[in-house]
Amino acid sequence: MLGNTEIKTSSRAISENIACVDLFCGAGGLTHGLISEGIKVVAGIDVDAACRHPFEANNAARFINGDVGRLAPKRLSEMFGDAEFRVLAGCAPCQPFSTYAQRYDVVGSPRWGLLYQFGRLIKGTRPDLVTMENVPSVAKHAVFDDFVQTLQKLGYHINQQVVDCSLYGLPQNRRRLVLLASRLGHIELIAPTLSFPMTVRAAIGGLAPIMQGEAQLMDPLHAASKLSDLNRERIRASRPGGTWRDWPKHLVADCHRRETGHTYPGVYGRMVWDEPAPTLTTQFYGFGNGRFGHPEQDRAISLREGAILQGFPKSYSFLPDGAPVHFKALGRMIGNAVPVTLGEVIGQSIAAHLGIEAETMKRKKGAIVDDASKSLVA
Numbered sequence: 605m606l607g608n609t610e611i612k613t614s615s616r617a618i619s620e621n622i623a624c625v626d627l628f629c630g631a632g633g634l635t636h637g638l639i640s641e642g643i644k645v646v647a648g649i650d651v652d653a654a655c656r657h658p659f660e661a662n663n664a665a666r667f668i669n670g671d672v673g674r675l676a677p678k679r680l681s682e683m684f685g686d687a688e689f690r691v692l693a694g695c696a697p698c699q700p701f702s703t704y705a706q707r708y709d710v711v712g713s714p715r716w717g718l719l720y721q722f723g724r725l726i727k728g729t730r731p732d733l734v735t736m737e738n739v740p741s742v743a744k745h746a747v748f749d750d751f752v753q754t755l756q757k758l759g760y761h762i763n764q765q766v767v768d769c770s771l772y773g774l775p776q777n778r779r780r781l782v783l784l785a786s787r788l789g790h791i792e793l794i795a796p797t798l799s800f801p802m803t804v805r806a807a808i809g810g811l812a813p814i815m816q817g818e819a820q821l822m823d824p825l826h827a828a829s830k831l832s833d834l835n836r837e838r839i840r841a842s843r844p845g846g847t848w849r850d851w852p853k854h855l856v857a858d859c860h861r862r863e864t865g866h867t868y869p870g871v872y873g874r875m876v877w878d879e880p881a882p883t884l885t886t887q888f889y890g891f892g893n894g895r896f897g898h899p900e901q902d903r904a905i906s907l908r909e910g911a912i913l914q915g916f917p918k919s920y921s922f923l924p925d926g927a928p929v930h931f932k933a934l935g936r937m938i939g940n941a942v943p944v945t946l947g948e949v950i951g952q953s954i955a956a957h958l959g960i961e962a963e964t965m966k967r968k969k970g971a972i973v974d975d976a977s978k979s980l981v982a
Contacts, residue, residue, distance in 0.1 A: 622958070623687035625649070625680060627672050627694040627722060631922060631937045632659040633914065634693055634737075637947015639663055641955055643691065647683045649675065654933060661921045673721045677728025684729070689958055692731040693950075694722040695942050696738065719747045723754040730758065733957070734785040735950050737942055740766045742781055752783075760785040763792045767946075770801035770880040774945040775808075776913050777801075777880045782946070784953060791957045794949060804899060805877040808909045816903035824929050825922060826908040828898075829889050839891055839902045844876040875899050881913045886939035889931050907934050915944035 622644050626635045629648030632655070638645055645665040648655075649672055659667040672694075684690045696718035719742075726734060734755065742748045743764075755762055762785045769778040784791045812820055816836065819827030831839065834855070841851045848856055848871065873895030875881050887893035891904040898905055905913070907929070912918060922934055 620644070621688040622691060623684045623689070624691035624693060625683050626665075627675075627692070627725070628696050628718070629655065629659055629667070631655050631941050632663050632665075633916065633941035633944045634695055634947040634950070635659065635663050635665055636917075636920070637915070637942075637944045637949070638693070638951040638954075639665070640944075641948055641951030643951045643954055644687075646685070646687075652937075655937065657924055658920070658922045658937070661924075672718065672725070675721075675725060677725055680725055681729050684731070689733070690729070690731040691733045691735065691954060692726060692729065693735045694725075695736055696722060697940065717747075719751045723751050726754065727758065730787070732787050733791070733954060734760065735783065735954070737780050737782045737946060737950070740779055740781045755785045758787075760787055761790050763790075765793060767793065767949075768796070768801075769943060769946055771796035771798050772945055772949050773798060773802050774913075774915050774943050775802040775804055775806060775880050776882070776884060776943070778883050778943065780946065782950065784950070784957075786957060788957070791953070793953045794956065801880045803878050804875050804881050804913070807881075807912050808905070809877065811906075811909060811912075813901055814903070814906065815901075819906075819929070820908075823908055825911065825934070826906045827929055827931075828903040828906045829891075829931055831891060831903065835891055836902060838872055839874070839897050842872065842874045842897055844874045844899045845879070846873060848872045871895075873897060875905070881905075884910055884913055884939050886936040888939055889935045907931065907938065910935070911938050914938055914941055915946070915948075916941075917944070 624638060624643050624645045626638075626645055626648040629635055629650045630652070632648060635645045635648055645663065647666045647668055648659050648663075649668045649670055650659075651669070651671050653669045656667045656669060659665070680692075722736065752762060752764070762783065764781060764783040766779055766781050769780060770776060782793055784793060811826060814820055814826060814828055816828050817830030838848070838851060838855050841855055843850060848860055871894055872892055874897035875895060877899045882895045885894060888896045888910045889904055889907055891897050896904045898909075908918070911920060911922070916938075922937065923929065
């Protein structure tokens with residue numbers, strides 16, 4: 605396996621010969637990570653028009669507002685242009701495959717078919733490399749088995765594994781299934797880069813303190829949602845890493861006092877400074893929606909803090925200047941994103957793979973020339 609320096613060198617060398625299209629691109633988390641590792645992303649496609657600004661403002665790539673299910677293979681092929689290496693990324697929305705969502709979602713709903721649409725586009729364009737990430741439970745479903753079988757029938761070498769993102773530098777306990785597939789040969793994800801996980805303190809400890817219901821003047825996204833009087837009492841009674849079970853009885857919600865509520869301690873909690881954050885959801889900005897309380901300030905984490913915990917740079921722009929900040933819309937955009945850090949890991953893995961393959965092909969071409977020269981001498 606190539607070392608980090610070699611990986612970055614090889615990625616620079618191949619960057620002009622590669623084109624990647626990011627299906628279901630969202631706010632551009634995966635794209636941003638890939639670009640930082642020398643993987644040229646030429647376009648991102650998403651059905652949510654609000655993703656145009658963050659995708660295009662932070663990445664040198666074109667945003668296409670559209671439904672992947674209606675995308676024709678011919679149009680996708682045109683996006684790749686004449687690149688020597690074509691990469692198709694397709695991180696379909698994970699909600700249908702999450703354990704929580706399956707209690708409410710119907711298997712036959714349109715969202716379950718997105719992986720089939722991804723497979724359809726692979727069949728129609730035959731990219732050199734394919735990558736996808738999703739929740740680990742996606743592997744339990746027939747749609748994923750069918751997707752893998754499609755790749756196998758098309759001759760792809762496949763590597764899939766569940767990774768702990770915190771060991772790659774993401775300050776968050778986030779386990780994801782990552783699949784890499786290549787028509788060029790064996791491919792694998794690079795090994796974890798850390799012995800110990802990144803912490804909340806390392807990620808957001810330096811941000812300016814703010815109050816609940818307030819925003820930092822210089823950064824409108826460093827904004828915390830407003831708490832009710834009751835929730836202000838609750839967060840003051842909460843300790844880092846604790847649960848609502850630590851509270852005085854008069855603060856405990858009625859639903860948690862019932863027998864059926866005793867098994868749900870994973871809400872109304874504070875993060876711990878020297879541990880990774882819990883897995884962020886689309887409602888991470890709400891104190892009552894999970895363990896999303898700030899470790900010491902009496903509020904839930906801000907939108908900017910959530911974005912940083914998802915690997916986005918502090919300067920990543922999610923809104924045009926002066927645009928109103930809507931917590932629900934931005935929380936969904938940030939929480940649904942592929943963490944930038946994971947995009948970097950995938951980018952490094954692709955760069956290493958293409959660097960190795962390029963060297964292998966060079967040796968093969970050299971051997972052919974040598975053989976031709978020998979035959980002429982003979």
